[in-house]
Each structure stands twice: as structure tokens, then as C-alpha cells.
Amino acid sequence: MKFDTPALDNPIDRTRVIGRPTDRIDGPAKVTGTAPYAYERNDVAPNAAYGWIVGTGISTGRIVRIHTKEAEAARGVLAVVTYENAGKLAKAKAHTARMLAGPDVQHYDQAVALVVAETFEQARAAAKLVRVEYAPNKGRFDLAAEKENAIKKDSQVGPADTATGDFPAAFARAAVTVDATYSTPDQSQSMMEPHATIAAWNGDELSLWTSNQMIAWAVRDTAETLLIAPEKIHVSSPYIGGGFGAKLWVRADAIMAALGARAAKRPVKVALSRPQIPNNTTHRPATIQRVRIGAGKDGRIDAIAHESWSGDLPDGDIETAAFQTRLLYGGANRMTAHRLATLHLGEGNAMRAPGEAVGHLALEVAMDELAEKLGIDPVQLRILNDIQHDPEKGPERPFSSRKLVECLTVGAERFGWAKRNPKPGQVRDGDWLVGMGVASAFRNSPTQDSAARVGVDAKGLITVETDMTDIGTGSYTIIAQTAAELMGVPIERITVKLGDSKAPVSSGSGGQWGANSSTSGVYAACMKLRGELAKKAGFNVNEAVFEDGQIRAGGRNISLGEAAGPDGLTVEDKIEFGDMQKKFAQASFGAHFVEVGVNAVTGETRVRRMSGVFAAGRILNPKAARSQVIGAMTMGVGAALMEELVVDKRFGYFVNHDLAEYHIPVHADIPNQEVHFLEELDDKSSPMKAKGVGELGICGAGAAVANAIYNATGVRLRDYPLTLDKVLEGLPSIV
Amino acid sequence: MKAFTYERANTPAAAVKALAARPDTKFIAGGTNLLDLMKLQIETPEHLVDINRLGLDKIEPTPEGGLRIGALVRNTDLAADSRIRRDYAVLSRALLSGASAQLRNKATTAGNLLQRTRCPYFYDTTKPCNKRDPGSGCAAIGGFTRNLAIMGTSEACIATHPSDMAVAMRVLDAVIETVAPDGTTRAIPIAEFHRLPGNTPHIETTLGPNEMITAVTLPPPLGGLHIYRKVRDRSSYAFAVVSVAAVMQKNGRNRFAFGGLAHKPWRVEEAEKKETAAAVAEAVLAGAHTTPQNAFKTLLITRVLTSIFAQAAA
Numbered sequence A: 001m002k003f004d005t006p007a008l009d010n011p012i013d014r015t016r017v018i019g020r021p022t023d024r025i026d027g028p029a030k031v032t033g034t035a036p037y038a039y040e041r042n043d044v045a046p047n048a049a050y051g052w053i054v055g056t057g058i059s060t061g062r063i064v065r066i067h068t069k070e071a072e073a074a075r076g077v078l079a080v081v082t083y084e085n086a087g088k089l090a091k092a093k094a095h096t097a098r099m100l101a102g103p104d105v106q107h108y109d110q111a112v113a114l115v116v117a118e119t120f121e122q123a124r125a126a127a128k129l130v131r132v133e134y135a136p137n138k139g140r141f142d143l144a145a146e147k148e149n150a151i152k153k154d155s156q157v158g159p160a161d162t163a164t165g166d167f168p169a170a171f172a173r174a175a176v177t178v179d180a181t182y183s184t185p186d187q188s189q190s191m192m193e194p195h196a197t198i199a200a201w202n203g204d205e206l207s208l209w210t211s212n213q214m215i216a217w218a219v220r221d222t223a224e225t226l227l228i229a230p231e232k233i234h235v236s237s238p239y240i241g242g243g244f245g246a247k248l249w250v251r252a253d254a255i256m257a258a259l260g261a262r263a264a265k266r267p268v269k270v271a272l273s274r275p276q277i278p279n280n281t282t283h284r285p286a287t288i289q290r291v292r293i294g295a296g297k298d299g300r301i302d303a304i305a306h307e308s309w310s311g312d313l314p315d316g317d318i319e320t321a322a323f324q325t326r327l328l329y330g331g332a333n334r335m336t337a338h339r340l341a342t343l344h345l346g347e348g349n350a351m352r353a354p355g356e357a358v359g360h361l362a363l364e365v366a367m368d369e370l371a372e373k374l375g376i377d378p379v380q381l382r383i384l385n386d387i388q389h390d391p392e393k394g395p396e397r398p399f400s401s402r403k404l405v406e407c408l409t410v411g412a413e414r415f416g417w418a419k420r421n422p423k424p425g426q427v428r429d430g431d432w433l434v435g436m437g438v439a440s441a442f443r444n445s446p447t448q449d450s451a452a453r454v455g456v457d458a459k460g461l462i463t464v465e466t467d468m469t470d471i472g473t474g475s476y477t478i479i480a481q482t483a484a485e486l487m488g489v490p491i492e493r494i495t496v497k498l499g500d501s502k503a504p505v506s507s508g509s510g511g512q513w514g515a516n517s518s519t520s521g522v523y524a525a526c527m528k529l530r531g532e533l534a535k536k537a538g539f540n541v542n543e544a545v546f547e548d549g550q551i552r553a554g555g556r557n558i559s560l561g562e563a564a565g566p567d568g569l570t571v572e573d574k575i576e577f578g579d580m581q582k583k584f585a586q587a588s589f590g591a592h593f594v595e596v597g598v599n600a601v602t603g604e605t606r607v608r609r610m611s612g613v614f615a616a617g618r619i620l621n622p623k624a625a626r627s628q629v630i631g632a633m634t635m636g637v638g639a640a641l642m643e644e645l646v647v648d649k650r651f652g653y654f655v656n657h658d659l660a661e662y663h664i665p666v667h668a669d670i671p672n673q674e675v676h677f678l679e680e681l682d683d684k685s686s687p688m689k690a691k692g693v694g695e696l697g698i699c700g701a702g703a704a705v706a707n708a709i710y711n712a713t714g715v716r717l718r719d720y721p722l723t724l725d726k727v728l729e730g731l732p733s734i735v
Numbered sequence B: 001m002k003a004f005t006y007e008r009a010n011t012p013a014a015a016v017k018a019l020a021a022r023p024d025t026k027f028i029a030g031g032t033n034l035l036d037l038m039k040l041q042i043e044t045p046e047h048l049v050d051i052n053r054l055g056l057d058k059i060e061p062t063p064e065g066g067l068r069i070g071a072l073v074r075n076t077d078l079a080a081d082s083r084i085r086r087d088y089a090v091l092s093r094a095l096l097s098g099a100s101a102q103l104r105n106k107a108t109t110a111g112n113l114l115q116r117t118r119c120p121y122f123y124d125t126t127k128p129c130n131k132r133d134p135g136s137g138c139a140a141i142g143g144f145t146r147n148l149a150i151m152g153t154s155e156a157c158i159a160t161h162p163s164d165m166a167v168a169m170r171v172l173d174a175v176i177e178t179v180a181p182d183g184t185t186r187a188i189p190i191a192e193f194h195r196l197p198g199n200t201p202h203i204e205t206t207l208g209p210n211e212m213i214t215a216v217t218l219p220p221p222l223g224g225l226h227i228y229r230k231v232r233d234r235s236s237y238a239f240a241v242v243s244v245a246a247v248m249q250k251n252g253r254n255r256f257a258f259g260g261l262a263h264k265p266w267r268v269e270e271a272e273k274k275e276t277a278a279a280v281a282e283a284v285l286a287g288a289h290t291t292p293q294n295a296f297k298t299l300l301i302t303r304v305l306t307s308i309f310a311q312a313a314a
């Protein structure tokens, strides 16, 4: 099915099942521990041996020698895989660094060996016996120091630079200006389930039971790495304990498990341990961002520029931190630019809302700074600068739908924004300085072609198969809701099978495109099935109504099972998105309101209240969507207040690489979070009329916290995370 | 983790005998620190003696009017004990500010005193660390030091002792009771229990190699206002950036002990005679050895003390 013109009224609009806060259909299995995650797939590989990855102890250089004899002789050890005996390997195009070091070392904790043994403990103990001699190189680890050497490099998702009008001239003549530089640190996705895989070979065919967001990419990248045909690879990933971008790619767990299984001639399971994850896998790269905004005294922006510097390994990618600034506010004269420095700190890559999550931390604080200079309420300033078309491309490219202003006004009302004292440092509650902050939320809403297979059997039971993944987001449930809506059956009659490379290729889960795209693929397949069932039953498909397990038309009705016939009927189709994204700017929007308390004695910041209003097209399942948004808001608090991979610039690695030292918010950090979705149907986004919601909530949440800290204290902080030592510097003495 | 053997002891005497019987033997109590370190092969005992069933899990009054806390009393139980809450509130508050409920359910009184540093380089076996690997150097010096010590440091080590409980016990002048394999017992004042790093940061306490902690006794209640102020980077489940245990008295005989500053709970009795927060802070922090990353701790201590004085005066 092609989607290249706006959606008309369609059976999804009935909203008998879709749009309802249905409980997750995979919920009971997950909370009872009966949903097997990758490392627990003993049903498919009962005799798996255990692999343990040895990471490099240096960040860049060469391996001189690897001593594996002791490890090989250790009790229970079946094999030790290193680059010397792994066979020929290549680097997948999607990977920046290789999954197995040797002879070059590209970053700290890159896999240098896999020890395979009968038991987990044997493998881990023997791994300590692998000794590696290195010839280290001097690496580069300091973004600020490398900023001057950074180069222009386009991202896979857009150009590095854009410019419209004459920014320098407009900025120079602007009545009120802000010119501020912000920094955000490296961050770790810190999903609950570590990377894990069981690999098994059957002749030249490889099966990977793994934890991965993008099944087709996993097949492709494994094929490229191991130099085998993609047809020979089977990937299964039905349950995933979170990913946040860390599992967009097959990583060392999968590749090393495959190599280990080949060497041991047995299935092998490998999980990364928590302390390995930050340095071995991908992380969100640190940024330095400069934002300049020039406005008239009336608050209208005439000039806006956002530049970002980030680092990555050679051949890496930029962190697209200025992307939202291309679309969020009006202003005739604008520019954005991204520069990439070479840093030897593991692979920089996607983490929830890549680019935009950290971009908002700069832009939305700059807006707060501008509002203060102008003496205009920060909510009003954002409303004033709303724009209903792509400000770079002009009115020819309108937004498909955009309710930023409504989000701000409704949000302000719900939160009680009017009570905010615009003068900072005025409100006190005991030892706590209290402040409120606002920020807009913007996240591009990309779509990806997505296919599905839908079958109905003689009993009228429906099975949906697609390689879409459920990374804790609720994909199982919204796909079941979509099929139930379209086929006119209760949700209990739908079976959803996800995460298997034998199923049609879906959008996968990433970039907040998964829900909208994958349900649209299911929509396409269901519409095709409806057509074929109607035809088989002798109905005019345009008249046929699918309801209560029946097909009705022209006064006749027939059950789905009967229509399908004794052998059932199965069809496959794919949604193909055409150029609607070109014609229309597609993004979801929101507004965050936050109240913080800053301890006047210690500088500790604690969030007291959070409230967000969001417009993201049709909300397919308000319960699942709310979970996504509160999770993302929580991550926004983490980004603002505590998350930071600390770089040791001497050794070149992230020092605080476990969850005791890399802080993410705990329950006690997160107060009541209010989430409100505005009614919105986006007919240009997909036949589902939905948009992305999974990453929207992180965008702006942290900036609202930062702005609230300013309102509470009068201390403007621009270097994240805003830890108490930084706040303390600006607090008045307490004597 | 290296393979190890395991036995369970049934009496304190049997436990210390078992400890002395084989080299590379360690006690396991709650295991919340030891097992983590064993997984990373920072600790590599060949043999573990489980001391969870020695009957050392009671809190009893002492003839002097204090309390004797068994070495195996869980942090949760100690914090919840009504006598502790009434008479030693600073201890209860310190315990409850530590770790998480699950960890406190397992963590024991002795294990908490003996928990090892959270210096991130200590945890990374690819890095030099005099504490983990004597003589190898100290990776922390010149590195990430924000959370490390500013008092009593040495050129060999700048790690902190991470316990909250021990800070409160220090302010209360607790005494650590031990037994050795030959049956001798000792009572070690907590001031003398933890050591500064000096040139031997791997030797952290004055406990003998084959000694076992049997109990911790608290002297009779001090009265006064009990405060435990833990400053941390998130609301829960985080080690102290700094912490202050205070017992404030109307007569001015205040007591203060500090966490997050040193290789041991930090207390300067002389400083307690000073009458203002600033004067106390100055005396406590005399000789501080800070880095640009952790210099804020001095300011923080001063401010927290100021606020504690204000609270006591109110």
C-alpha cells in the first residue's frame, strides 16, 4: 500500500479498540517472569555454553600479543576466540568500530577475546587469565580541546549545515540578543536488560536469539561482519528489556556469541556485564553547543543560530543537536551547523531522541534567557514565535499538524504557571528555594516502510506476523489493537508474533517511528486481507463492514472463519511512505512544566512537580503512550541533574561505568508526573493518523528543569548535568 | 569470579578457627559488598566462612546503660529498633539514608563497617591502584576525584570510606568488639578502628587478620538533638557526597562526624569546642587537601554545619 496522499476516513477511525487504554497483552508474561528474554532462551538452545567477553585495557593502540594458553587450560573452558583464530571478519557499514579488536584497538573495553566454558563462572574466571600485551597510542579524548580540529560532516539523517537569509546581519542588528554556550556530557542508554545473545550454528546457518530493536539491520550487519549470506541468518528477539538506541545494532554479544559457537561447536550465550556496557557499546556523545538568538523588542525572533560540536571515532557520525532548531521557531535569518571531532571514546551513537534530546537542553534554555532579557513570559515568547511551516523551506512545506501553542496554553493552565514569580530566587519553602520552568518539546516524527503478514484461520482467529520489535513500548498491544479494529474482532482473537527475521520486514523500533509505521504496515496487510475475504465471500469490498467477527454487506453476513475457508487465508502487505515527509514537516510537539526545589544549603535539586501536554497525532493506546512519556520525562530529569559518563582524559575511557556511579533517577527523584494528550489526528502522517510519541517526552524535559533551577535560585547553569557543586557556586551565603 | 569453597560456621569460636585454618579465607555476612568485589576479582578468596548463623543478631542493653549490637544485626533491623530510634536517632537516620531497602535487609553491622571504598579506579582492574594492588600506583590522583577524599589523604591513596552507618557510630563513640582464634577479645574504639591510607591503603582497619567482629557497643545515650545530613547527587541509592552526623546539646557540647571526606569517618574532637559553624568547619577542615573537582566539599561542609547550628538554635 502506498501512502502518498492524506488519509481519508478509514476503518481505524471507528476507535472501538484503537485509541483505548488497553493493558499490555504481554504484561502478564513479563510480570510473572515467563516471557523469556534473550539470555533465558533455554527452550531453543538447551545445551548452550557460556561466553564471557574480555575487553581491551587500553583505548587505542595495537595488540602485541595475546596469551590464551592459561585460559584455555582452565577448568571447563571450551574455546578462546581472538582475532587470531576468529577467521576473516569485516566491519559492518553500520558499525563505526569493529566488534572484535585486533591487531588494532579502537577504544577501551572493545572485545579482545571471548572465553567459552561449560558454566558462566568458569568462563568469567578464565577470562581473567587471558593476558594481552599492548602497544598503546596516544588518543584524543577531550572534546573541548579537539573542538578546533572538528570537521564538517553530514549526518545520515540530514546535512550538517543549513542557512536561510542572512543570520550574521540580522543578529548584529537585533534589539535583544542571547549568545550562550552549553555543554552536555556523554551518556549511557542504561536500559534494564544488558545486551545478550544466544548463538547457534546449524551447518552454515546461524541463529541468533538476541535482544535487538531492528531485526533486519541485525541480519544485514551480522552478514556483513561474518561475511556470510543474509539468507543464512535467523534472528529472533521477541522480548527486549529496553534499548533506547543501544540495541539498534548487533553488538559484540551477538558477534562474539556467533564466533564462540563456531569455535565450541555448540550454542553459546553471551551477555555483556553492566560495567562493560558504557565503554564497549555505544553511547550518546557529548556536545558543546552555541546558541545565538536575536529578537525585536516585541519578542519576535529575527535571527537564530545553533551550532554543535561533538566527537566520535574516525568515520563516526555527528550528534544532530541543532536539528530541532531548524523547525521549532520562526525567524527569517537562521543557520545551523554541526562539527565532528575525532575522539577515541567508543562509538557515539543514538540514544533516545538523538540530537533533539540534548539540543533542547541548549535551545530551550537559550529561549528562557531570551525571555528574561525581553521581559516577556517564557510561555508567551514561545507562542509568539510559533510557525506553522518549515521556516527553512517556507510555506510550501507546512507542518502536517502542529499544536505547540495549544500544548503551551493548556499546559500553563493545568500546571498553574500564572503563579510563577518571574523574578528568580523569591519563593522559599523551608530550606528549599522553589522555582518553575517551561520548555517546548519537539521531536521529528519520521516514518519507515513496514510490512506485515496477517492471516485468519477457519475459526476466525487472526495472526499478525512482522519483524517489528517490542522494546517495552507496547508494540504487541497496539498491533493487536490495530488488527482487532480493522478485522472487527475483539483483541483476544488476535495473536501477534514479533521480532523474528522470518517475518516480513517492519520499520523496527527506533527514532520514535515504530508505533506509527509498524501499525500502518499492519493496516496495509489487514486492508488487503479484508479485500480478499470480501471477494471470496462475494461482497463488494467497499460496502463490506467488518464487525463482531462477521463481514456484512447487502443484508448478508458471514463469519470471518467461514469467509477464510477451511485452510484459512493469509496475506502480506507493506506500507510505503512515498514523499509525504518531503511535502510536510512531520513532528510531534509538547510543553513541559516543572517545579523544582533547590536546597538553599546544599544546592541539591529535587523535582517537585512535572506536567506535560503533548500532541502526537492519534494516541494509539493512551496507557502505553503515557508510559512512554513519563519514562522519557524521567530520562530528561536524569539528563538535567545527574547523568554523565565521566571521561578520564589520561586513560581515555568512561570511568563511572556502572549503575552505582553512573546515576540515573530513582523513584525517589521522580514526583507525580502529569501527562495530558491533546486530541489530534494527522492525516498526512499515515493511515493511522498517528505520530511518534516514544522520544517526545525527553525533548525539553531537562531544559524545563534547568529553567526551573534558574527561577528558583537565579543561578544560570549551562554545563550539564546540573549537579549540586555547580549550583552551590552561585548560591548566596546562608549565614 | 574465582572458584571458592564454602562452609558455614555455627559458633563465633568455630568461625575464627575456620578463618585461621586456611589462607585466603574470608567471612561472608550479607555478602552485598564482598560478592560484588569477588565477581570483579578485586577480592579473590579461596574459601568463604558463612557467619550468618552465629546468633550474633541481637541488640541487648549493656550494664553501663548502652546497647550492644550483634555483628550480624541487619541494617534494616538496627534502624528500626525502637531503642535506637529513641536514644540514638542519628544512627537510625544514617542507616536509612544508605543504599536501598533490599541492600539494607542483607547488610550487616560488621559488614557495613568493613565495606570497601567506591573509588572508581579501585573497581577497574585494568588501572593501577595501591589499595587493590599495593605498589601499583594510584590512578585516581590526577583523574576523576570529585567524590574522593580531602582529609587525611596520602600520596598513595585518596579514597573515602563510603559508609553512612560508621559516621553515626563515630559521633556516638561506638566500640567494636572482636574475638581472635585463641579466644582473646578486644574492644576497639571506633576512632582507632579505621585507618588513614598512609603508605598502606590496602590495610584499612586495625582488625587483625584472623579476628572477627562480634558486636558494636554504644555508650549510654547522649541525649541532645540528633541530626544526620547526607548530601547526595540523587534522592536515594547514592553514596554521600558529604555527610554530617551531629549531636547538638543545649550546653554547647556538640559532636560532629563527617562522611565523604576521608578514608575513615572524620571527626576532630578539638573542633567541637568552637562555638560557631564557621569556626567548627575551619577546625575540622584544617589541612584539607583538595582538587579542583572536590574543593566544593569544604564549602558544602561549612554550609551544612551552618544549617545544623541554625536548626539546633531554632
Ligand SMILES: Cc1cc2nc3c(=O)[nH]c(=O)nc-3n(C[C@H](O)[C@H](O)[C@H](O)COP(=O)(O)OP(=O)(O)OC[C@H]3O[C@@H](n4cnc5c(N)ncnc54)[C@H](O)[C@@H]3O)c2cc1C
Residues within 6 Å of the ligand: A660, B026, B027, B028, B029, B030, B031, B032, B033, B034, B035, B036, B051, B071, B097, B098, B099, B100, B103, B106, B107, B108, B109, B110, B111, B112, B113, B114, B115, B162, B163, B164, B165, B211, B212, B213, B214, B237, B238, B239, B240
Ligand atoms: C549499590 C549499593 C549502594 C550502596 N549504598 C550505600 C550507602 O549509600 N551508604 C552506605 O553506608 N552503604 C552503602 N552500600 C554498602 C552497604 O552498606 C554494604 O555493602 C553493606 O553494609 C555490607 O554489609 P554485608 O553484611 O553485606 O557485608 P559483606 O559483603 O558480607 O562483607 C563485607 C566485608 O566484611 C567482612 N566481614 C563481614 N562480617 C564480618 C565480621 N563479623 N567480622 C569480620 N569481618 C567481617 C567480610 O569478610 C567482607 O570482607 C551500598 C552497597 C551497594 C551494593
Ligand code: SF4
Residues within 6 Å of the ligand: B117, B119, B120, B121, B122, B128, B129, B130, B131, B132, B137, B138, B139, B140, B141, B156, B157, B158, B159, B201
Ligand atoms: S584513591 Fe586509593 S582506591 Fe582509588 S585508585 Fe588511588 S589507591 Fe586505589
